[in-house]
Amino acid sequence: MIIGITNCDHSFLKAVSQDQYLFVYGTLKREFGNRRAAVLLHKSAVFIAEAKVPGRLFDFGNYPGAVLENSGDRWISGEVFQLIDPERTFYSLDKYEGAGYDRVWVSVNVANGLIDCWIYVYNGPTNDLRMIKNGTFTLRE
Numbered sequence: 001m002i003i004g005i006t007n008c009d010h011s012f013l014k015a016v017s018q019d020q021y022l023f024v025y026g027t028l029k030r031e032f033g034n035r036r037a038a039v040l041l042h043k044s045a046v047f048i049a050e051a052k053v054p055g056r057l058f059d060f061g062n063y064p065g066a067v068l069e070n071s072g073d074r075w076i077s078g079e080v081f082q083l084i085d086p087e088r089t090f091y092s093l094d095k096y097e098g099a100g101y102d103r104v105w106v107s108v109n110v111a112n113g114l115i116d117c118w119i120y121v122y123n124g125p126t127n128d129l130r131m132i133k134n135g136t137f138t139l140r141e
Contacts, residue, residue, distance in 0.1 A: 019086055019118070020082055020083045020086045021048070021080055021081070021082055021083070021115055021116065021117040021118065022041075022045070022080070022081050022083060022089075022093075022117055022118050022119070023051055023053060023078050023079070023080050023106065023108045023115075023117040023118070023119040024041070024078050024079055024081065024119075024120075025053075025057065025064060025066055025076050025077065025078035025079075025119075025137060026063050026064040026066075026078075026137045027062070027063050027137075028041050028093075029078065029079050029137075030042065030047060030079060032139075037092070037093065037096040040089070040092055040093075041081060041089065041093065044083060044084050044085055044088070044089045045081035045082060045083045045084060045089065046081065046082045046084070047079060047080075047081055048079075048080040048081060048082050048110075048115070049079070049080050049110040049111065049115070050077070050078075050079055050080075050110070050111075051077075051078055051079060051080045051108040051109055051110045051115065051117075052075045052076060052077050052078065052108065052109050052135070053066075053068065053075065053076050053078070053106055053107075053108045053109065053119065054068065054069050054070065054071060054072045054073075054074065054075060054076075055067055055068040055069045055074060055075070055076045055121075055135075056069060056074050056076070056126070056131055056135075057076045057131065057132040057135050057136075057137060058122060058126055058129040058130065058131055058132065059129065059130045059131070059132050059137075060129070062139065063137075064132060064137040065100070065101070065121075065122030065124075065126075065129070066119065066120070066121050066122060067121060067122055067126060068104070068106060068119075068121055074135060075135045076135045077134075077135050077136040078108075080108060080110065080115055080117055090103070090118075093120070097120045100122060100123060100124055101120040101121060101122055101123060102120070102121055102123045103118050103119070103120050103121075104118070104119060104121055105117075105118060105119075106118075106119050
């Protein structure tokens with residue numbers, strides 16, 4: 001039985017508990033695989049799909065911060081991973097993300113439906129931050 005996935009072709013997923021999915025939108029994405037935390041994630045998880053979630057993405061220079069919204073007017077692009085050992089991986093990622101981020105539960109859009117995932121969201125003020133208008137984080141050269 002697959003839990004936490006709706007309107008989705010389940011053939012590409014293993015039957016796992018829903019808390020094993022993580023949506024990432026910044027330096028944990030596959031393109032940043034040379035960073036320590038990204039290496040940890042990619043060694044302990046399986047890429048599932050590209051995805052998006054309603055919200056705003058803010059630029060901190062070398063990393064972004066996400067703020068979720070219900071409106072669906074703005075979207076954050078990212079990737080969904082299935083964690084092999086969620087307890088161990090989240091222990092490390094919670095330390096990496098730090099006090100400025102909360103891990104929350106959210107439904108993300110994939111090409112063929114929704115997947116319920118964890119996501120790290122920014123929990124501070126955004127007044128003086130630059131919003132990434134296209135919702136996709138990339139490093140500036």
